[in-house]
Amino acid sequence: MSVTALRGAAITFRDDPFQASPGDCLVHEPDALILIEDGRITAFGPYADLRESLPEGTLVTEYKDAIISAGFVDTHVHYPQLPMIGAYGEQLLEWLEKYVFPVEAKFADPEHAAQVAAVFLRELLRAGTTTAAVYCTVHPQSVEAFFTESARFDTRMVAGKVLMDRHAPEVLRDTAQQGYDESAALIARWHGRGRQHYCVTPRFAPTSTEAQLEAAGALLKTAHNLFMQTHIAENRAECAWVEALFPERSNYLDVYAHAGLIGHRSVLGHGIHLAEQDFCTCHATGAALAHCPTSNLFLGSGLFRLFDAMDPRRPVRVGLGTDVGAGTSLSQLASLNEAYKVAQLTGRRLSALQSFWLATLGGARALYLDDRIGRIAPDYEADLCVLDLKATPLMRFRMPFCESLEDQLFVLMTLGDDRVVRATYAAGHKVYDRDQGCFIYAGRHDPC
Numbered sequence: 271m272s273v274t275a276l277r278g279a280a281i282t283f284r285d286d287p288f289q290a291s292p293g294d295c296l297v298h299e300p301d302a303l304i305l306i307e308d309g310r311i312t313a314f315g316p317y318a319d320l321r322e323s324l325p326e327g328t329l330v331t332e333y334k335d336a337i338i339s340a341g342f343v344d345t346h347v348h349y350p351q352l353p354m355i356g357a358y359g360e361q362l363l364e365w366l367e368k369y370v371f372p373v374e375a376k377f378a379d380p381e382h383a384a385q386v387a388a389v390f391l392r393e394l395l396r397a398g399t400t401t402a403a404v405y406c407t408v409h410p411q412s413v414e415a416f417f418t419e420s421a422r423f424d425t426r427m428v429a430g431k432v433l434m435d436r437h438a439p440e441v442l443r444d445t446a447q448q449g450y451d452e453s454a455a456l457i458a459r460w461h462g463r464g465r466q467h468y469c470v471t472p473r474f475a476p477t478s479t480e481a482q483l484e485a486a487g488a489l490l491k492t493a494h495n496l497f498m499q500t501h502i503a504e505n506r507a508e509c510a511w512v513e514a515l516f517p518e519r520s521n522y523l524d525v526y527a528h529a530g531l532i533g534h535r536s537v538l539g540h541g542i543h544l545a546e547q548d549f550c551t552c553h554a555t556g557a558a559l560a561h562c563p564t565s566n567l568f569l570g571s572g573l574f575r576l577f578d579a580m581d582p583r584r585p586v587r588v589g590l591g592t593d594v595g596a597g598t599s600l601s602q603l604a605s606l607n608e609a610y611k612v613a614q615l616t617g618r619r620l621s622a623l624q625s626f627w628l629a630t631l632g633g634a635r636a637l638y639l640d641d642r643i644g645r646i647a648p649d650y651e652a653d654l655c656v657l658d659l660k661a662t663p664l665m666r667f668r669m670p671f672c673e674s675l676e677d678q679l680f681v682l683m684t685l686g687d688d689r690v691v692r693a694t695y696a697a698g699h700k701v702y703d704r705d706q707g708c709f710i711y712a713g714r715h716d717p718c
């Protein structure tokens with residue numbers, strides 16, 4: 271078995287800096303060696319200590335002026351919406367009608383789905399993201415296209431077919447039974463195959479009847495460790511609509527809980543307009559929230575109360591999401607830039623260490639995958655990104671004025687985006703190389 275060896279500065283986390291002292295949570299090796307065998311990290315520590323253990327003849331790839339991190343985790347994103355990212359002028363409900371539904375309808379064509387999936391997956395890798403929770407469309411072929419692309423790069427992905435049986439154009443509607451059957455077939459085909467995970471995906475309460483939500487709850491019982499993703503309390507008009515549609519439920523979260531959709535591996539997008547009682551329910555059930563700052567600002571949805579959600583008395587699992595196409599970038603560095611500002615507007619300060627934890631191990635925890643991804647540590651899967659401290663002329667100028675690692679990380683997240691990512695590794699293989707200008711899979715080099 272061949273050994274891959276990477277050398278450079280590296281950061282990772284052993285614990286949650288929202289709950290414990292950030293200094294105790296961070297692992298920082300200014301000159302690290304990372305050894306990888308068979309897709310997994312076998313050793314991580316100071317180069318000076320580990321170089322003796324290098325098998326003879328091992329080629330060491332050294333990254334200078336860079337920081338090696340665990341690959342980023344995006345806990346909420348819609349791949350079919352990539353063709354309408356940056357669409358002007360609407361808030362959530364009108365934006366769905368005007369922009370989202372027309373682009374999603376095109377995924378009836380498997381060729382179109384394959385083309386968009388290929389671009390999307392590569393753009394994730396270019397942004398340093400190695401795992402994402404991904405909404406496909408109502409069409410099973412959209413899921414097929416996405417998992418096929420993910421399997422090609424051997425990335426660990428969570429995805430599923432959108433369930434929608436009302437309040438959507440006819441061409442985008444399934445029925446409770448059809449949605450169940452199509453999801454069940456996709457679960458049989460993809461869930462647990464290589465690094466792919468299936469996610470039961472009702473879009474949100476307004477577009478599913480009670481019967482469909484119940485069918486989704488039943489689906490979750492059909493296989494081990496299935497995921498569930500949906501949206502919640504993103505926009506005030508949406509919240510009022512849900513209240514009108516489900517008068518017998520005590521609140522929005524209860525609509526999902528009643529259908530058996532809330533628990534471990536449930537990921538709820540947004541949660542801007544949730545109450546204290548909802549945070550308590552998320553904590554008690556282990557359901558996670560996906561904080562999507564670029565999207566929330568773009569659609570004018572509101573300000574997520576991250577520090578209330580993370581209250582150490584009853585912390586909720588929170589990951590970071592780009593929510594493209596309402597989000598304006600697939601880069602989690604860009605998400606962190608906006609997450610910092612959203613926190614500022616709620617009177618809180620999001621530190622660089624808390625930020626990088628959210629984008630890596632925090633996201634992995636939100637997805638219950640923190641036993642295998644999100645960290646640089648022995649036995650963890652070797653999903654990594656290499657961040658260039660001198661990626662742009664302004665960063666090259668700015669970095670020497672940094673006085674600490676925290677300063678450098680903060681500049682990375684305020685000035686950085688996909689241009690910062692020099693290389694991305696999935697399961698130990700380099701899948702993206704900025705300076706060679708290519709994506710790499712199965713021995714092929716595709717120019718980018």
Ligand SMILES: [Zn+2]
Binds near residue numbers: 539
């Ligand atoms: Zn979304």
